[in-house]
Amino acid sequence: MTDCLAPAKLNLFLHITGRRPDGYHALQSVFQLVGWGDTLHFARRDDGQIRLLTPLPDVDPETDLTVRAARLLQTYRGSHYGVDIVVEKRIPMGAGLGGGSSDAATTLLALNQLWELGESRETLQGLGLKLGADVPFFVYGRNAFAEGVGELLQPVQTPEAWFLIVTPPVHASTAEIFSSPHLTRSTKAITIADFPDASSGASAAEIYGFGWNDMQAAVEKQYAMVAEARVSLSAFAPARMSGSGASVFAAFASEHAAREAQAALQAQSSSASWFSIVAPGMANHPL
Known part of the structure; x- marks a missing residue:
């Protein structure tokens, strides 16, 4: 069995x-991988x-x-292989952390190896887009x-940074928020040169403080607990919402600092129902 x-x-x-003319929203974002998530187990089948x-x-x-991704790849290549999939789910649903999309991308990447298909990453990205807008990023x-x-x-x-991610018990519907x-849908477009990339010597404060999340205000209007979590986390470091919510996050220079903030946050009575995790940033996908 392959574990991923x-x-x-x-x-x-x-x-x-x-x-856009097709009804989808035009976005600009920087996606940051985190060294924590779901664990998927794959066992190849010959039937x-x-x-x-x-x-x-x-x-x-x-x-x-995961099943849709496996069937899509199987059909695309006409593969005679199958697979048994076990998912250890950790990423909350409706949290803006890309859990389902990451599972789908990991399935495409893992089965490309397990089924010995040899497809390019670009081909898998194209297939992934049929499953969801975030899937190509994870591929x-x-x-x-x-x-x-x-x-x-x-x-x-x-x-390098450690993130404290806090998720109140809210399932934010992306379609509903859109x-x-x-x-707002009128933020002026930027170019990649406007983003303070670390390779050009930009500081962590410049990078993690850049821009904003246009969906945050809409989510907080509808789910007061998301606003409460963000404000509470902001007492320790600048915080904002990820994706369409409901998770909020802040960056810290060390694991120790992030865990200190997590402990202090958990001591607040209002946070009793919030899920929180400390995890490092990651430069590359494990696959």
Whole structure:
């Protein structure tokens, strides 16, 4: 059996620059990989069957992104192999951390090896886009400046950091937030040269303080607990929301500093229902 980490991601900023003719929103963001996430286990089958051995309660396994990714790759290549999939789920659903997309990308990358297909990363990115806008980033496999719906990617370098990620018990619907009257869609587009890349000597404060998340205000209007979590975390370091929420995060220079903040935050009575994790930033996907 092959064991693989499906890492979470953070949106260091998320600007919405308009709406495309096809109805999708035009985005600009920097995606940051995090050294924590779901763990997926794959066992190759010779009979062509694709089975998810850990289905979520009340969810048809055929709709799971890991199964859809496996079937998409199997059909694309006409492979006679199948797979048994076990998912150890850690990334909360509806948290803006890319859990389902990361699982799908890890499935594509792992099965490309397990089934001995030899497909290029670019081909897998194209297949991944059929599953979700964030999937190509996880297949791309390194921190990136993203445009389009998130599929146009250029590499960026971010400094070493430890992140405290806090997730209140809220499931923020991306579709719902994108239709919110509080969502702005007119942020001026930038270029990758505007982002303070670490390779040019930019400081951590410049990089992690760059820009904002255009979805944050809309989410906080609808889910007061997200605003409460962000404000509470901001007492220790500048904090913002990732993706369409509900997770908020802050960057720290060391694991010790992040864990100190986590302990102090957990001591607050208001945070009793919040999930939190301390994890390092990661430069490359494990696969």
